[in-house]
Amino acid sequence: MIVTHALTKRFGGLTAVDSVNLSVAEGERYGFLGPNGSGKTTLVRMLLGLVYATSGEIEILGRTVPRHLSDALPEVGALVEGPAAYNHLSGPRNLELLDASGRGGRRTRRARVEEALEQVGLAGIDRRPVKAYSLGMRQRLGLAAALLRKPRLLILDEPTNGLDPQGIKEIRELLIGLNREGTTVFLSSHLLFEVEQLCTHVGVVDRGKLVLQDELGAMRSPTGRVIVQTPDASAAVLLLDGQLERRDGDRLLIRHPDPARLNTWLVESGVRVAAIEPEFRSLEQVVLDATSSGADRFDGSKP
Template sequence: MTGVVRTTGLLKRYGPLTAVGGIDLDVRAGDRYGFLGANGSGKTTTIRMLLGLVHPTAGQIELLGTHRLPDALRQVGAVVEQPASYGHLSGRTNLRLLDASGPGGDRRTRSARIDDALELVGLGWIDRRPVRAYSLGMRQRLGLAAALLRRPRLLVLDEPTNGLDPQGIREIRELLVRLNEAGTTIFLSSHLLSEVAALCTRVGVMDRGRLVLQDQLEALGGPTGRIEVRTPDVAQAAALLGRAVAAADGTRLLVTGHDPAGLNAVLVGAGVRVEHLAAERHELEDVVLAAAGAAGERAGAA
């Protein structure tokens, strides 16, 4: 059993409006899954359904191998949209109250677990000041600490680096990778491609309530079947390669082919000076936009 999050035909309608139109998510154990989509594409509604906050209109959710959501949620840590806590209480008190609220928070280990979680997110130094006085970045970290309190098997994070400075973003990203390597599956939603590209191993793309793309990041960023060549001798190279040249501009050529090394040998052998030569790879952004665009056209045609 390697499915951590599996949905079949997950659907949510609000009156006549379809927020999530029957999606089949497949997040596997050990994934760092990036859930991409513009605002209003149905990401948050989907996450809320996974966490039992919103009741699906139709469809199945299987979380950590069970259809019984409350059981599964014991092993899930979540940060949904903005972090939230009781502003007049300290960070530690907030964590203590939250831990005591539900199942699985052993009282004897509570203080130690709180210290560990705060240490992990870089808040080990916090004092007794109330959360009201925290910066957005500190609240974000506190929210993450709350999600980590019981060593969850699955972390569900909605825009986790929101409000952090570049240094903080880097720290949190490294923390997530460490947790993931220790066995935690990470499901992260974001509207920032760069964030997902920097962190995730697998992506799902939402567009207008549909899951238009779901694949390994590597597969998406695979070779396009063209080779990019930069050379001052563009005319000479173009003449040499003939119909293999797919495009040329200035000092740059795109050549159809799968063998960069062989192409390099041919060019150099013919006396063409080569500055740069590499297989062209799909840009994640293009793939995502293309998937969303195609889905949009289908929706428009229907």
């Protein structure tokens, strides 16, 4: 769905994107992560032909970008750097104008607009102008615009920006549902927890370079520690002899390579085990290990 080869973008002496080889397969929910100023938005804009690459190659849905971008765009929905709209018009009117520029028929235009608005939680919106919308409402409208043409591929830059926790949850469920129906989702975000909840694959960019790209489950490898919940926590602590790393009530974090063996040993020692599972690295740990200090720091710590 998205492939880049040695994709590079320079602005004068600044290399914003540096030889990136991106690979997003059909059916994935791909999270694109990195510190501020790491090149995420520049890369997204190159995918959509909004910025031309200095060198390298881009393919979207098998078409070369920017040469054959017009062939791919009808099957791509996008939201980049916040939603664009005519502020003096209502949200529905904005979507009607956008739909008129596409290939859909006039007779079914209202139905398409209403469906898109319902998908993003704006089904009951009135005819107030967009300039009266909150940031969250504008973001929902931008998502509705991206969904108008039932795209095979969604490219989204910070799609939950400005939304409250309930709104973020709704958009997450919407994107998962669309993905299950066949839409591939590529999104950049700084919300690590949200990407961890939503995405199947992750790419991490730092100072313009793609430093990590893999399935999320493969990235979140075991830490070599085990989480145990037991009503006999005090007894377990006495048995562990230095293996305990942290205790939070009846929840213990234990340094041990094999949860099954640890479970057997505890039970044979008379300790009741209510739950036991290996600890996995969080996405935050993965990203912090893969990246240097924030790209937008200017306090002398940047190498």
